Amino acid sequence: METTSSLGADERRGPGSVEVQVAAAALQRSEVFHVVKELLGFVLYMHHQIPSVLQSLETEFAGLKEEMSEMTAPLAELKPSDQRKYNTRKREVRCRVKKQEKLMKGISTVLSAFQQALDKVSTIEGVALILGGSLAVRALISCGAGSLSYTGPTKLFLLVRCPCTLNLPLDFAPKREFRYSKKQVVPQQMSIKCNTAYYQKNNKHVASIVDPSCCTSESSPSDVIWFQCKHTIRGLPCKASLEG
Template sequence: MEAAPSGGGGRGGGGGDEQRGLGLLEVQAAAAALRRSEVFHVVKELLGFVLYMHHQIPSVLQNLENEFASLKEEMTEMTLPPAELKPSDQRKYNTRKRVVRCRIKKQEKLMNGISTLLSALQQALDEVPSIEGVVLILGGSLVRPLFVYDITISHGRFDSGSAKEHALTKLAQSVSRKAIRALVSRGAGSLSYTGPSKLFLLVRCPSTLNMPLDFLPKRDFRYSKKVVPLQMHIKCNAADCQVNNQQRLSIVDAPRCTSESYLSDVIWFQCKHTIRGLPGKASFEG
């Protein structure tokens, strides 16, 4: 990617000014390595943070998932109404059924988009021995984003575990909390609502890896110079110091370093699934 000039301004309503000059955020993981499921949980939490803080979803992701699951369960239970109801109770029943159906319809596309993207990420993590990092891009397109979150992960090679493991470890919770606190401390998401946007996910891996079909190689990836990414480095204790220093190089600097064998082997893969936020900031705040 092309680096943004230090004196340039952001696009109208864009994220350049918010993220400019923030420097590199470092988050220390109190372990020698992160498992696939732990990397997945951290990325999911950061993705949910980005969507919520930029007013793309009405509540934090976990609450939204729980609410949607409850609505689906309630609708299933309401498929067969009680045999006998008083007229007043029947009206209440019908009204509630319409409300539940309407809320499901409003959120279904969003929730399906989130679920599909996260499932693709799990599959990618399960099929590669290691990843260098992820980038979350919010905006109308990849080349003209509003906000960019560039997250480097120094975790070593994955073990034999799966990203689909349901057990949530204390390490994953700790790293997620530290990462979100660090972003909040730098004012991430503090700008006004810019309307519903798309969230794009890219994963940084060696170009020789066979990624799932849901991920497309983006070797010559570039975006607008007006946007400076907010960079975060999640570090594990056992990561090699020299590799860490190289991994600190931003996504914006990588194309300039193709002469180095370490970086020339690494490219971005874009998930073909995106998440489109819900419109209506006012309704979120009610």
């Protein structure tokens, strides 16, 4: 599989790497979850796999579901013209909910699995987001191809990098041979560096989710492997995304 976007996945820096310095000693579980969710939504939106930014999409979907539930309640007698408008709106809402439901369920399931991993594992050294269900599509996307070059919906995979001795939830499977070809794929990386000195001085007994030394640990490289989430997110068709 090929990496298209990652958080603290590799110590090496390249042209596609972004480093963020934070004053905190270490990121808390809730902060790691928020960062990964934001990156996930960013990747999906920038490659036109979702019709709007994730926060707006969640708000819209919740509103549509609420409206649909209200429409199931019995109404007082309406004029024929009002009844036609009501039925038209009801069909429209039902259609939009049906179109987005599988996507939103996929996003929710992946994020829920990641939250369980954060709750169960004391140290996660990296997170990778892979966009594209096939080698050719992943290579195009990672090299900068967006909706103008590839218009179809595709899959997004989530992987976490942890010591192999840790027991992740059943939603994750070990991927010991996870690699990507640098000739075919140009990964975009984001590394978060915490305040190591502050951590060592004031937080000696605080466990961190992202290692304060920027995703390095005492474990040897062979002891740290990738685990892939068994759930995936499939984007919406580009035409539907553009029409909103």
